[in-house]
Amino acid sequence: MTHRIKRILAGASTLLALVAAGPSQAETTLSFLIDNNPDTVAAAEALVAAYQTKAPDVTIEIEQRPGGGEGDNIIKTRLATGEMSDVFLYNSGSLLQALKPAQTLVDLTGLPSQAKVDKSFKAVVSADSKLYGVPFGTAMAGGILYNRKIYQDLGLSVPKTWADFMANNAKVKASGKVAVAQTYRDTWTSQLFVLADYYNLHAAVPNFAADYTANKAKYAETPAAMKGFERLKDVHDAGLMNEDFGAASYDDGLKMVATGEAAHYPMLSFAVGALKQNYPENLGDVGFFAQPSDDAATNGLTVWMPPGLYVPLTSQHAEEARKFVDFAGSVEGCKIMVDTNAVQGPSLVDGCDLPADVPPAIKDMLPYFEAEGKTTPALEFVSPVKGPALEQITVEVGSGIRQPAEAAKLYDEDVRKQAKQLGLPNW
């Protein structure tokens, strides 16, 4: 009896092996790790589907990971243990530098698609004058989403200075609506007033990023750098926020500004993707403006670069992975992503134009990009130094627990720790 079972099993497994080995001899399977944001998943699936019609001998399997700090951990752990997928999606800028690209990633300098990639993006995926990534999606900006209906009803105009902004807020508050939505349940959303203020900081202290990286400039000792924290406090002290700001989530914030419950929500323009998904009928009501400064003459956007696609050195199929990444970075790949998702800002691939019907929030951003000197990359793209506790500190300032001066000092401490852990010189 057992003998027979053995024989049957042996026969079956031989057959299986033959079936499996037959047609798939030349095939390669690439693993592709992305985050689980629905926009990302949709774009990645479209990209993979398009690529597989071009390269039928390559199968690409998409794996998902959580976002935020937990996702960072997965990336770092998998890279360090040699378990990383053949292609993966990750932030550009300071977070990429923390992966030590020169030691862990495949050099993508020679890819044909790189010829059309904007130099501003290349700057944030390079190390030691080599390129390690191609852009995934479009650029985005940090600023303030606003409800255009409320602006119309109350006869408000887009503010250029902080004073104008606060005057608008006062009027909104008087009308019984929430002036500024804040959502500290998702702590990262609390950082926007500080991070999106970098254009203004850069305008006031052009050397800040370099000096800050070299441990020569501090938040607490640079009045222009402290402005972001002060703006958070201004908004809190004037009582402009939603009552449940401490417990509201990112999605609550989007809902408030989309449905006209709140007039403003400081956010990154990538939120347009989520707005399109969750509140499509309100998408036309949401506009966008840059964080106002003290002076109307200084009015520009702080820009975030999109994440990149990277190939780890441990990949067994680095050649095929390079080809796929090349496709993703090409004009064709860029168009697929732009068509799949709401655009978050201008494209970084020359020749990959935006569709004519972009949502108003994106339309509002474009003039800044078209004018000279009206945009600057966010600090985290020009300096490897970003303290991990900023989001907790901004929650404290925004909730009135801590004063701006003290918060800036505390953040400098946090930054010092990160710089030391990165082994930067002069710290």
Add this chain to the structure above:
Amino acid sequence: MTETRPRSRKSPYPLWFFIPAAIIYGVLFLVPTVSSLWFSLTRWDLSTAEFIGFENFQQFFSEPFLVKGLVNTLIYAVATSGLKTVCGLLLAVLLTGNIFARGFLRTLVFFPVLVSTIGIGITFTVMMHPTRGIINVTLEALGIPGPGWLTNPALALFSVALVDVWKGVGLATLIFIAGLAAISPDYYEAARIDGATRLQQFFRITLPLVRPATLVVVTLSLIGGLRSFDLIWAMTRGGPGFSSDVIASVIYKQYQAGFYGLSTAGNVILFALIAVIILPITLWFNRREVEE
């Protein structure tokens, strides 16, 4: 006390008999402990580790929130442990008494122990929402303005602690029930004949004789409280700001930021802290037991 104990009695087992157990112990416990001691002295990015001496410990102690995290950890551990012990004992007395539906009520008290901590955390976060949560909605209906349970920095830690007590008291009750069952009914009978009141019986008989169970409950809940993380993380993530951060969440945040050596140093500190607190308590309880 130690001197009076017989030092080395000859073991009835040959030495090789211990080898399998020693291998398991070595691989699963000794190696990780020793290697984490080593990694706590390095700048570690999971692939390379650079020896930097005690710099991580220095950094950890200069962490502006470590002191706050430390104080919060102690408050949290003492509060949860104390409440679990007191409530657990009272519930156990109630549930060993001759009451209606005793088995069902026992199950009810124990039920939260079985539910996932993260699930409880999320449920209570929703219930404690400052404007939409059922707790504040109910309070409002009664005309009482409800506080921001998890968003008020002065309250957040205690709100989490209360949920922790609710979740953990069933286990304490169970241990106390076992302890109470071990007390011979003869004592109570004798006391009743002598005319002792219920209260006297509780303080003179129950409380002293249930000491072994108390020791177990206090030690377990204190250790649990000192290293508590999951509930705090699910409910507040250490917030608002840093107001409900405990050592474990500070450590986790260092790990999240990619400071692996630093977070390992934090774990070594937590290990030492638990040892320093629990050891004397256990010794003290044990000594009292021997003396009586």
